[in-house]
Amino acid sequence: MLESNIQTRLLLAAALVFWTGCQNRETGSWQAAPRPSQASIPQPAVPQFDLGGLSNDGTFYVCYQTKPDPPPLNEPFDVDVFVCNAAKTQLLADVGLTADADMPAHGHGMNTLPKVQALPNGGFSVEGMLFHMSGHWEIYFDISRNGITERAQFDVHLD
């Protein structure tokens, strides 16, 4: 009975991972990546990243980690992102995320389209970022929930 229960859970988990992967393949680069309902995911601890801040309307706290840190010049890099409530007490699982970056003084962005993948740990993996010039960049994380998309943005100065 116990073994059967564990098998069922493993099957459900595998289905969940498979479904998540399908979602990300379908949504492509610039679509918000929805995740399974919050109830089906155990609540992980809020990660303690050095980088982060409130979104532009104060609804969310976003923490992130570039890989590598700091981001390289003209080399692809990835970002791990976690979206929490503003008080940083709860990781939010009912949000979608897209990522982008611009050089505001130049009026252009990146030459790549990063892919966003929702992870089972409650975070997001952003792959394929690339800063092709040195200077002032702004990283954008656009968080979507119930039809409202709010931006969190962070400055990066690349020498």
Add this chain to the structure above:
Amino acid sequence: MSAKIFELWLCPPIRWIAFLLVGASALLAQQADDAAAPPRDPTKLPAGVLGKYESAITSLNSPAGVAIDQRGRIYVAETGGRRIRVFDSNGRPIREFGTETDPPLLNPTGVAVADNGHVFVSDTGNNRVVEFSPKGVFVRSRGRRGCADGEFINPGGIALSGKWLYVADTGNNRVQRLDLGGPNAQIIGRFGQEPGSFNSPLDVCVDAQGSLYVADYDNQRIQKFDSAGQFITTWGDWGAAEALLAGPRGVEYHDGLIYVADSHNHRIQAFDTSGKFRYAWGEHVIRPYEGEGKIHYPDQVAVAPSGEFAVVCESWENRCQVFGRVAAGEKPKLTQWWEVGQAMHYGPLADVAGHVMVMTETEGHRIMVFDVSREEPILIGQFGGYGTKPTRFIRPADVKLDPDSMRLYIADAGNRRLQIFRLAFDPGGVVKFRPGLAKFVKSIDLVRLGQNDPQLRDGPVIEPIALERDDRGNTYLISANHPFVLVFDPKFNFMGSLGSGADEGHPLQRPADLCFEPSSGQMYVVDAQSGWVAVFDRERKFTFAWGGLGTGEGKFTKPVGITRGSDGTIYVVDAGADRVQAFDGRGKFQMQWGSTGLGASQFFKPVGVVQDERKRLIIVDYGNHRGMYFKADGKFISAFGPRLFVRPTRSSGRPQPTAD
């Protein structure tokens, strides 16, 4: 008559010839009225492609739709004139109709002619299609406002194919196929961006095999369906290069080619039925109001069944132009807008808070920010550009700037959303261009918002064209597809509406703009179709109205912009009459100014009005690509914008510095 001529008259052969001539001319006159025998010989079809300018039909009132019958007669849906006008192939008027029906035609935008000569019209303002006899006598109508099968919201272009009438049901974001012999109505498509869905479908046509083509305006593409309404293919994307589209408004089939009125690229493009580009024509305007083959925002194109000529209607320029065929082997004239320099359109609407004026700019799909603390406005920032990503726009329609928070609310009709930015403006700082002036805060997806609300769920998708905010943080939205004003609380929960069916007595049909009066809590709403200014109290109850259609004092032709001056004066901009009128808060007429033209105190389709902190009125003179400063009493101060359009005001207005 002299004796000699009289003698000749008595001569039998000459008399017979005279009789024959008189008879023939009478017959011709009769035909001119009844049949307008085409002077062209369709058997002598030139081998070249279409695109050679021949003539123009001018003095029309916003002609948006056009069709050509088997005899070469041209049928024009004169939207602003609210009627159908019929011309022969040389542009000579034959007849007009539609004003005597009950109700009369209201802003018709589509027309099609059956083989038996019956004329079908999309009666956009009345949300129906109407059938007329060949003489223009009302036969029957079908449809009413709604979202059910056989109901319409702002129906656009139409096309006939056998027993079917296809209607671009623009406001419902779908196409309907109506059975001319029965009650059946088939729905094709729904709102969306995926293949087979639509975002403001404006026109339809059907090819010889019965396949349907749809001008999917805000999706910047043409979509093809089979005769059963199943999606086949799509082509086009936003852009100005060959085969790309910018606001495709009209689509027409003839002899294996699909002709597309590529509105914002100011050209006609021809594709084969699989979407492969074949050729294009259209010279861009250089001088204001220029015609003679120059195409400016074409709405629809129709090709004569003989293939000998095409008619392109431009409601913007109040004309239709006739194009014949170029010589075999020659290419028709084509210039791209960048070859003559871009002249941005300010507007449609603007807003001012403190030193800052914010203006939409439709050509560039962007927002322009000006410092207006000096004599002339100084551009200090701009952002946006075409697209669907956050901070991008498809059809930015209105802006509202909160003076306390410097939050900027932008209504994007094409993306069906509101975007909110925060302006990092330092009123005491150096006036200079600031690339990072606007910081994106968030966007509200109005499609999703409508789907989530039980009161809005069954209605059309919100298409925001104007917005206002009150002193409680509530947002008031005008949607192109709703005959009332939508009201949302600060968290964007739907609260109710101004002018809904339950609030009787109000005159709202097609609201266009609104302004808030903080001391009384009243909201003034101007209606472009009914010509009324309606006033609602803080509880969203209709209280009173003034105006109505007309050209006299206090009347309107097409009022589209309204603002409240610092002294309580209400200013209304009338795009149909090219004038501004001022009223007190109770609607009592105060003054007016403006006429059609390029000079000082003249306008061409003005759309917006705001007042800055120096009490100067800024009129968005949309058709003239410029903004204009006036004193509160209507005296002209200056104009700003592309120099070509500003120079005439400087020669006719007050002395201005020569350097512009």
